[in-house]
Amino acid sequence: MNKNRYFYPVSLSSTPKKYPVPLFSDKNQLEKELNRLGLKISIGGALKGGTVSQVYSGRLDHKKVVIKHVDNLIPFDPTEFFIDKNGLKTDVQVLKKLDKSKNIRVPKVIKVFFEINTIILEDLNESGFYLLNDKIILRELDVNSALTIGESLANLALESREWEKFITNESVEQSIYERGLELRLAYPNTQTEYLFLEKEFVSNNQYFCWPDGHPKNILINKKGECAFIDFGRSHWGDQHYMLPNFLAHIVIYYLAGYIEKELTRDYLLQCINTFKKIEPVDENIFCQYLAMEVLHRANGKWITGIETKEQKLALLKFGYTVFDEKIGSVDKLLKLLS
Ligand SMILES: Nc1ncnc2c1ncn2[C@@H]1O[C@H](COP(=O)(O)OP(=O)(O)OP(=O)(O)O)[C@@H](O)[C@H]1O
Ligand SMILES: [Mg+2]
Structure with missing residues (x-):
């Protein structure tokens, strides 16, 4: 009889x-504290x-500020991850390191x-x-931000x-397991595609990786300058992930009908080319x-x-095609989009 040694029983989620109980039940309690x-x-x-945290605008000594409160993320369905509130420490560590950078703009940490x-x-x-x-x-994406985001x-x-290595809240293994879930589901009988990327992601772990560099964590201004926020889920992992992770969202919003074809093409090319002037791709x-x-x-x-x-099927079709047809160059990727 199998004694559950080699598989995780359904009881894990059932x-x-x-x-742990949250520290505050609402923002009034937080304000009082x-x-x-x-x-x-x-x-x-x-x-x-x-979701991961509670973020508010507010006033400190009459000046406008942002208040970020992070508690444990209790999964709202039992199959999801629990994310520990210590992600805030990782966030602060990165924000403080980047505070002095001349090339990367992040918000100043006023109080901790x-x-x-x-x-x-x-x-x-x-x-x-x-x-x-x-x-x-x-539908107001401006191509100028492609250059500054690629550069940053x-x-x-x-x-x-x-940077010297520091302990992060989340591990590189957890990160790829979550981000690769849908790829695992796409090729259930082999897992070749996922296992290849998992190895890349996890074994190239000598350097810092920001796996959340997507348009919900990037701000831009009229000049096209950019600023980055939200580093709490960072870890040491493959730095090659950061550019495609960002540009995937340009592809996603093109396929979902929010960005024009020509602009998508220009955006991808300009961002990749600017990135390449500093780092190889x-x-x-x-x-x-x-x-x-x-x-x-x-x-x-x-x-x-x-x-x-229609949006979901377009995204799935694109993803499957890249893996099925082994699309391995930017040129072919752009052709697929047209
Ligand atoms: N310093 C800031 N200045 C202006 N807006 C900010 C700032 N920090 C956060 N925000 C706004 O608050 C939102 C949430 O902040 P943040 O991304 O840090 O929290 P989060 O819970 O980790 O987010 P998510 O789970 O949605 O990725 C951002 O998408 C942005 O709109
Ligand atoms: Mg965020």
Whole structure:
């Protein structure tokens, strides 16, 4: 009789787990606690629904700021991951390292309260930045940001190679397991495609990797300058993932009908070419990571704007085609898009 030695029983997700109780039940409690800690702060509206964290705009000594409070992410379905609140420590560590960078813009960390897992950040909207994702959904993507984002992502890879390794909240193994889930499901009888990328992702782990460099974590201004936020889920892993992870979202929103064909082509080319001036691009790995991310988002996971079956099928078709036809160059990838 099998004693469950070699498989995980369904009971892993069917047995109710005891999760820690959240620190605060709402933003008023958080505001009170920050006041008690000596801050003249008022918390305003939420900047998003609050999945991994609760982020609000607010005023500190009458100046506009952003308040980011991170608690444990309790899975809302039992098959999902639990994400520990210590991601905030990783976020702060990276923000502080990049604070001095001349090439990568991040918000200033104004105050840190690790005892209540809360930080106060510079509000980037105050200096004219707005969320790239919002612009894409409004069909107002500007090609100028391709250059600055390509340059900043390459500089992030380059500069962070000087950093001494520090402990991150999440591991590289957990990261690829989550981001590669849909690729695993796509080839159930072989897993060749997933296992190849998993090896790349995990074994190239001597350097820092920001796996969340997507349009919900990138802000741009009228001049096309960019700023990066949200480093809490970073880890040491394959830096080659960062550019295709970002550009996958340009492909996703093109296939879903938010970006014109010509603009998509120009955007991809200009971003890749600017990146290449600073860092090399392995085009085969680039195409595979990009397609993996398109499959990951194909049903709209954690992103807005992917709702219809036509959008989802277009994303799936693109992802499967890249792997089935072994598309391994940017040129072929662009042809596939046209
Ligand atoms: N410094 C900032 N200036 C302006 N807006 C910000 C700033 N920090 C965060 N935001 C806004 O708040 C949103 C959520 O912030 P952040 O990405 O750090 O939290 P998160 O919970 O990790 O996000 P998600 O789970 O959606 O990726 C961002 O998408 C952005 O719109
Ligand atoms: Mg975010």
